[in-house]
Amino acid sequence: MSITAATGVPVIEPASVPVLELKGIGKQFGAIRALHGVDLTVRAGEVIGLMGDNGAGKSTLVRIIAGNFPPSQGTIRFDGREVHFHRPVDSRAVGIEVVYQDLALANNLTAAANVFLGRELKRSFGPIRLLDHRAMETRALELFQELRSETRPHDLVKDMSGGQRQAVAIARTRLSNAKLVMMDEPTAAISVRQVEQVLGLIHRLKEQGIAVMLISHRMPDIFAVCDRVVVMRRGEKRADKPIAESSPEEVTALITGAKEAA
Incomplete structure (x- = not known):
C-alpha cells in the first residue's frame, strides 16, 4: 500500500506478476x-520445494516447464504472458534453466570451459575466429564471486567436490540471466559440508531475485531454504503452503498418503 502525495488517499498497489504460473496442467501418456x-505459482526471489514419492508426477511437471514435452491440458504463463514450449531451447529463451542431477559437466575441462560449454565466447582476427579464453575465465570468475563459491576458473571439474560442481552448473545458468532455476536433487550423494555449500548457492540465487524450484527427497534441505513446499502424489498437487505453516511430519504424511491434502 502507498499514499498519493496529492490526495493523501491510500492506494493498494497490484501484486507483482508471478514469474511462473501454471493453470490446470495435465499430461497423458496414452492411457x-x-x-x-x-x-502452481512461483514469484521472483521465491524458493519452492517440490516433493513427492517416485511416480508422483514431479519429473513430468519439471519436464513440461523445461520444454521437454507439452502439457496435454492447461496453460503456462511466464512473466504474465502465455507461453508454449516445444523444446528445451524455447523455455531457456524466456529465462528458465534446469540443473539436472547428473549436472551434464565435462570432467576433463576446466570450470570456465564448462560454464561456457556450447556458448563459447570468440574473437575475430580477420576471417579467423578463435575462442576467447581470457574473456570466459574473467566472466566465470565474476559468476563464482557472485555465488560466493571457492571454485576457480582454471580448476578441472574432475578434481572438484560435489559442492563445487554444483557451483559450476549454477554459474552456467547465470549466463542467460535466468529468472527461474529448477534444481533436481542437487544435494544427493554429497557430504554434509558440501550440502551446506549448495544450500548457500540457493540463498545467493534468492538474494539476486531469481526464483528457484528445488526438487528433493531431503526434508532438512527443503525446510532449510524453501519459502513454500509443494507436495505431489499420484499426479496431483496435494499441498502448497508456506514452510512456516507446515512440518516434516505433515509433509511425510502427504507424501505417503496418510494425509490426503493440506
Missing part, C-alpha cells in the same frame, strides 16, 4: 494419466 489439474 496413463501422469498429471491432472496442477496449479
Whole structure:
C-alpha cells in the first residue's frame, strides 16, 4: 500500500506478476494419466520445494516447464504472458534453466570451459575466429564471486567436490540471466559440508531475485531454504503452503498418503 502525495488517499498497489504460473496442467501418456489439474505459482526471489514419492508426477511437471514435452491440458504463463514450449531451447529463451542431477559437466575441462560449454565466447582476427579464453575465465570468475563459491576458473571439474560442481552448473545458468532455476536433487550423494555449500548457492540465487524450484527427497534441505513446499502424489498437487505453516511430519504424511491434502 502507498499514499498519493496529492490526495493523501491510500492506494493498494497490484501484486507483482508471478514469474511462473501454471493453470490446470495435465499430461497423458496414452492411457496413463501422469498429471491432472496442477496449479502452481512461483514469484521472483521465491524458493519452492517440490516433493513427492517416485511416480508422483514431479519429473513430468519439471519436464513440461523445461520444454521437454507439452502439457496435454492447461496453460503456462511466464512473466504474465502465455507461453508454449516445444523444446528445451524455447523455455531457456524466456529465462528458465534446469540443473539436472547428473549436472551434464565435462570432467576433463576446466570450470570456465564448462560454464561456457556450447556458448563459447570468440574473437575475430580477420576471417579467423578463435575462442576467447581470457574473456570466459574473467566472466566465470565474476559468476563464482557472485555465488560466493571457492571454485576457480582454471580448476578441472574432475578434481572438484560435489559442492563445487554444483557451483559450476549454477554459474552456467547465470549466463542467460535466468529468472527461474529448477534444481533436481542437487544435494544427493554429497557430504554434509558440501550440502551446506549448495544450500548457500540457493540463498545467493534468492538474494539476486531469481526464483528457484528445488526438487528433493531431503526434508532438512527443503525446510532449510524453501519459502513454500509443494507436495505431489499420484499426479496431483496435494499441498502448497508456506514452510512456516507446515512440518516434516505433515509433509511425510502427504507424501505417503496418510494425509490426503493440506
